[in-house]
């Protein structure tokens with residue numbers, strides 16, 4: 001694969017001193033479905049849509065505790081309230097003390113209905129679409145971007161006559177800018193929309209993590225169109241292969257990206273890719 005050769009070339013070209021190189025590395029790990037962690041050069045850990053117990057996650061198999069490998073999480077980012085995105089957020093928050101980053105309606109209902117730790121959900125990291133916040137003493141800037149989808153939050157306390165889904169605010173995506181690191185776009189579960197071009201105009205996206213499973217979100221052809229709209233340097237598929245409704249593989253997405261001449265990389269669940277500055281240096 002041409003892109004694999006490119007990575008090898010970059011590793012050879014940019015050896016650096018190990019200590020300094022490590023300090024400038026950003027690691028992006030996929031747990032399957034829409035769940036990713038981002039570890040910054042400063043060592044802060046952001047967890048996005050942490051459904052860690054999803055069936056694709058190798059850390060969740062054979063009776064393993066999917067939270068077992070999480071030594072540290074500083075922030076939990078939720079694109080919307082659906083169960084396959086909120087996932088294990090409450091358990092992670094309790095275990096790690098992580099601060100919640102999402103819209104106020106979702107945050108409020110997670111506290112009230114799912115007992116998310118209130119102190120971690122009532123900070124100035126609660127935000128709305130169009131806003132940008134700084135995290136980790138300014139090392140990370142998070143922008144909340146629009147998404148065309150729905151958002152509700154499961155209410156395990158609902159009585160027999162009450163709806164089991166409460167309001168979850170508007171669904172969103174995130175653009176995550178890392179100082180001395182890449183700019184990452186996570187699409188959430190959005191459909192393709194033409195204004196994705198605005199995201200591409202406003203940010204220089206290094207890697208776009210795009211939902212491609214169809215049925216509830218973008219079909220692969222439109223996900224490739226989204227990659228083009230946000231002008232990403234690299235497109236990585238997510239939100240596929242985890243349930244029968246979104247069973248398709250990434251082949252169609254890859255083929256369409258090839259036609260559009262956009263770089264593609266398919267991560268395996270559990271895999272980490274590493275950036276040094278804004279250069280992808282290691283995949284696998």
Ligand SMILES: [Zn+2]
Pocket residue numbers: 034082084085189216239
């Ligand atoms: Zn979803």
